[in-house]
Amino acid sequence: MSIDPYFSVPRLSMLDRGVVFAVAHVRGGGEMGRRWYDDGKLAAKPHTFTDFVACARHLVEAGWTTPERMVADGASAGGLLVGAVTNLAPELFAGVLAGVPFVDALTSMLDPSLPLTVVEWDEWGDPLHDPATYALMRSYSPYENVPDDAAHYPRILATTSLHDTRVLYVEPAKWVARLRASGAPALLKIEMSAGHGGVSGRYARWEEIAFENAWVLDVLGAR
Numbered sequence: 001m002s003i004d005p006y007f008s009v010p011r012l013s014m015l016d017r018g019v020v021f022a023v024a025h026v027r028g029g030g031e032m033g034r035r036w037y038d039d040g041k042l043a044a045k046p047h048t049f050t051d052f053v054a055c056a057r058h059l060v061e062a063g064w065t066t067p068e069r070m071v072a073d074g075a076s077a078g079g080l081l082v083g084a085v086t087n088l089a090p091e092l093f094a095g096v097l098a099g100v101p102f103v104d105a106l107t108s109m110l111d112p113s114l115p116l117t118v119v120e121w122d123e124w125g126d127p128l129h130d131p132a133t134y135a136l137m138r139s140y141s142p143y144e145n146v147p148d149d150a151a152h153y154p155r156i157l158a159t160t161s162l163h164d165t166r167v168l169y170v171e172p173a174k175w176v177a178r179l180r181a182s183g184a185p186a187l188l189k190i191e192m193s194a195g196h197g198g199v200s201g202r203y204a205r206w207e208e209i210a211f212e213n214a215w216v217l218d219v220l221g222a223r
Contacts, residue, residue, distance in 0.1 A: 002030040010209045017222045020064055026051035026081070042125050043132075046140055049084045056085075056092045067092050071216050072154075075099030076167060076196070079158075083142030083175065086153060093154040095219035097212060100160050100196055103142040104171040106134070115165060143175045151183035157215050158186065159208075161194035187215075 011021060025031045028040025028048040040048040056072070059065050072093050074082035079101020086096050102108070109127050112118050125133030138144055156179060158172040169190055179186035189211070191199055199208050217223065 010206060010213065014213055014216070017217065019217075019220065019222065022055070022059060022064070024052050024055035026055070041123055043136060045124065045136070048081055049088055049140065052081055052085050053089045053092065056089070060092070068094050069220050071095040071097060071219055073097040073099075073216075075101070077102050079103060079167070079172075080105055080142060084140050084145075086156065087140075087142060087145045087147075090150075090153045095155045095157070095216065097216060098156065098158045098172065099212075100164055100167045100198075101142070101158055101172050101175070102167050103158075103175040106137045106141040106144055108168070108171065109137060110134075114168075143171070143178060146175070146178045146182055146184070148182055150179055153179065153184040153186075155219050156184060156186040157189065157212070159189045159191070159198075159212065161191040161196065161198065163194060164196045166196040 014021065026040060026048045027036055028045065030037045038044070040051070052072070056070060059070065060067060070093050072082040072085060072095070074080075074097075076099070079098040080103055082096050082098050083101055083103040086093070105124065106127060108114055109117055109120065109124055112128065124137065127134035127137050156176070158176050160167070160169045160172045162169055172188060173190075176186045176188040191208075194200070199205055
């Protein structure tokens, strides 16, 4: 989904503290046309992850930051992205912020009773009936690929909502449980009265953003 550039009031407090905000336009997005989108879905989905890693390495090589002061941020399918990238290149990031993350993708895509599974087969493939798709999704699903020893992983904050019907809260809950069992410094925050879009109301939303920003600033060592 392409998102037009927009002005973020809450982000000003981060910029005032010297934080650099960068957007990675990885394949699978629509910002560079249909071919760019198609080259990051189905069998080409891993391009999304390697593109993100390439963007992070570019920021380091260009002198904008260092791995010790970089946080990856993604939500929903973007949560799958940052989860997969954590497995691919944990050394590149000090922290990973995963919002309502689709991190147990293989399990969900194997269950056609879930509301989005069948229609999402057009995006990810159908692992229930196609062994090749099953093998591919198994190779990148964040939950499936947490190593036995993840003590070297960046700090991770996963946020979710109890009433999320698009990405069930059990996905990040399972992921964080496996991460912590493997030694990763992972936290889980569950909103008890919200859905996939998070809390409702201006001030509740700002409080939610403030919590996440405070965590990011702590990871970066900024105040």
